[in-house]
Amino acid sequence: MPQCDTCQKVLISKQGLISHTKRHLKLYDVKCEFCNKGFFCRGSLKLHINSRHSGKSKFVCHICKRPCYDKTALKNHIEKHSNDYVNRSKVKCEECHQEFLDEKYLKIHMKKKHVMDNRFVCDLCGKRLYSKSGLTDHMNIHKGLKPHKCQSCGIGFANSTTLRLHNRRHTGEKPYKCHICVKAFTQSHSLKVHLRIHTGEKPFKCSICGKGFVSTSVCKSHMKCNHKVD
The missing domain is CATH 3.30.160.60 (Classic Zinc Finger)
Known part of the structure; x- marks a missing residue:
């Protein structure tokens, strides 16, 4: 078949x-x-x-x-x-530690994200990239270059992906929509954090008092304000 x-x-x-x-x-x-x-x-x-x-x-x-x-x-x-x-047991990508609820989706992720061409390797840090353009954008970070300019405000970025995310601030585009409420977000990570509010999941724990939080940034803010930890 x-x-x-x-x-x-x-x-x-x-x-x-x-x-x-x-x-x-x-x-x-x-x-x-x-x-x-x-x-x-x-x-x-x-x-x-x-x-x-x-x-x-x-x-x-x-x-x-x-x-x-x-x-x-x-x-x-x-x-x-x-x-x-x-709370379903999840499978985790050994390369980037992203979690999936099904082995099938992990396989799709591995094929898309981690099957790379060995021709596109950074000589400075050894990072492998997916394409020649990806390697070029990566090298811009080492060189301190920001050739990708925003047409609206002129701010420069090292790669086109970051510029695309930035442009959503100007356009108001929010493609990542919550399936439970009406909220929408410019980035998939923001939606992932938001969904934890609905599910009650708080995977990031304060190392001092054990209180849980929906994201690392909120956890760090808690530790800084309540425990004086930078």
Whole structure:
């Protein structure tokens, strides 16, 4: 049976593999006229419009009132509110220590982030990069160069990724949206920290009093203000 090169999922037919691959490539057949989200069939689009844009969904979460596409989607969503979901054993990337709830997603992460070309290695610190442009941007940090300029305020950055994040301050773009409340964020990390407010997760502990916090910055601020630790 054919297997997806990206996520290693096994499909029952060649046509199934083609349809599956389109999801990774985001080759959508139809798009929502309200929010431009893409779908691969009109049935999925119709479910999306009914649940997100018309208020007609019959499958609404009794905890946060979020509408879902169908009974299965609602069941999967409600699981995210449980303590068991928050405390599920996680698999961790040995390279960057990022955690995942499923081995499948760890494999996708490893293939995207850590399968690197040995040609792109920094001569100064030994760091491996994904591409020639990535190595060039990395070298800018060593050289103190900031060639990527913001067109709005003129501030310079060593790499294009940091410039893109900075530009969101000017545009107001917040692509990372909380699925529980209405808040949105410019960076994925900010959303991750925010979600801990909903789940109650406080993984960062004060080494002096043991109190937990949602992020390292909040924990450090607590230690500095309450325990006089810099």
